[in-house]
Every structure is written in structure tokens, then in C-alpha cells.
Amino acid sequence: MGEHIPSNIFLIGLMGAGKTTVGKVIAKNLGKTFYDTDQVIEQRTGVKIPTIFELEGESGFRKRETAMLEELSEQQNIVLATGGGAIIAPENRAILKQYGYVIYLRANVNELYLRTRNDKNRPLLQNVDVKAKLEQLFHARNPLYTETADLIVDTGHQPVTVIIHKIESALNALEPSCKP
Numbered sequence: 001m002g003e004h005i006p007s008n009i010f011l012i013g014l015m016g017a018g019k020t021t022v023g024k025v026i027a028k029n030l031g032k033t034f035y036d037t038d039q040v041i042e043q044r045t046g047v048k049i050p051t052i053f054e055l056e057g058e059s060g061f062r063k064r065e066t067a068m069l070e071e072l073s074e075q076q077n078i079v080l081a082t083g084g085g086a087i088i089a090p091e092n093r094a095i096l097k098q099y100g101y102v103i104y105l106r107a108n109v110n111e112l113y114l115r116t117r118n119d120k121n122r123p124l125l126q127n128v129d130v131k132a133k134l135e136q137l138f139h140a141r142n143p144l145y146t147e148t149a150d151l152i153v154d155t156g157h158q159p160v161t162v163i164i165h166k167i168e169s170a171l172n173a174l175e176p177s178c179k180p
């Protein structure tokens with residue numbers, strides 16, 4: 001059991017899917033180092049993500065996100081929670097696929113809405129109809145998450161503990177593969 005667990009595990013999925021929350025626990029349980037691209041960007045710049053969007057626009061944030069993925073993917077034995085938009089750029093998808101085992105935390109729009117509607121730290125969800133925006137993002141990004149993922153885990157209506165158990169069971173059942 002567990003002998004084929006990949007060195008790097010990358011979590012992808014929409015805002016509210018639980019990447020940051022689940023990633024921290026998985027890393028602890030597997031003895032891996034946890035990183036979150038957004039958190040590292042905030043530590044490096046000294047400002048919160050919404051401030052980066054204000055000062056540099058979404059395109060400025062995306063450049064920082066790609067640079068962070070390039071840097072963190074060189075590490076070994078990590079769990080990386082990405083931001084929801086990390087899969088938009090083809091080069092980011094290539095990095096994720098090449099350097100880690102990619103898990104898509106999939107949730108339905110209603111569930112994502114309940115988890116993110118009052119959060120002020122997600123600039124894409126401010127001053128918009130949050131449910132409609134999540135719907136739009138789901139339709140645009142679900143194919144990209146799906147094509148990038150090695151494993152898809154549904155997270156709707158399930159407590160974090162159950163999701164963690166599902167992920168760890170799937171990892172323990174892995175056959176040896178080409179993933180580093």
C-alpha cells in the first residue's frame with residue numbers, strides 16, 4: 001500500500017472546490033510539503049490577491065501564477081493547491097501534467113456558490129452575479145480541468161474528511177506509472 005504514490009500532487013478545480021483546504025491535510029497525512037500558488041504569491045508580494053488584480057489586472061496576476069507554477073513544479077514531494085484559473089494557459093496545463101499527479105476536485109455550481117458567495121478575497125466573484133459567473137466559469141473550464149486531470153474526485157455535498165479519504169484511497173491503489 002502506498003508505494004506508488006507520486007512525488008508531486010497538484011490540485012485543480014474551480015474556486016470553492018476545496019483545493020486549499022484539502023491540500024493542506026493531504027500534505028500533512030502523506031508527509032509532503034504544502035504549497036498554494038496564491039499564498040506564495042501573497043507572501044512574495046506582501047499584498048493580497050485582490051490588490052494584485054487592482055494594480056496589475058488579471059493578466060498581471062496570470063503572469064505571476066505561471067512563474068509560480070514553473071518554480072514550484074521543480075520541487076519534489078509536494079502537494080500544490082493551484083488557483084482555479086491555473087489551467088487556462090496551455091503552458092500551465094503542460095507544466096501540471098508533466099511534473100505531478102493532477103487531481104481535479106469537481107463540485108457543482110450550487111455547492112461552489114454556497115462556499116464562495118461571501119468571500120471578499122476572490123476578485124473574479126466581486127460585483128457580479130456570483131452564481132451566473134460560476135456557471136460561466138464551470139462551462140469554460142470544466143473541459144480543461146478534465147483534460148488535465150489524472151484523477152477526478154467529486155466533492156459536492158461531502159465533508160472534507162470524506163474527500164480526503166477518497167483521495168488517499170485512490171492514491172494508495174495506484175499502479176506504478178510514468179508520473180515522477
Ligand SMILES: Nc1ncnc2c1ncn2[C@@H]1O[C@H](COP(=O)(O)OP(=O)(O)O)[C@@H](O)[C@H]1O
Nearest residue numbers: 014015016017018019020021022115158159160
Ligand atoms: N467539502 C467541503 N464541504 C464544505 N465546505 C468546504 C468543503 N471544502 C471546502 N469548503 C469550504 O469552502 C471554502 C473554499 O474552500 P477553499 O479550500 O478555499 O477552496 P479553493 O482553494 O478550491 O478555492 C472554505 O470556506 C472551505 O472551508
Ligand SMILES: O=C(O)C1=C[C@@H](OP(=O)(O)O)[C@@H](O)[C@H](O)C1
Nearest residue numbers: 014015016038083084085122123
Ligand atoms: O478561478 C480563478 O481564476 C481564481 C481563483 C483563485 O484561487 P482559488 O481557486 O483557490 O479560489 C485565485 O487564484 C484568483 O482569485 C483567481
Ligand SMILES: [Mg+2]
Nearest residue numbers: 019020081082
Ligand atoms: Mg485556494
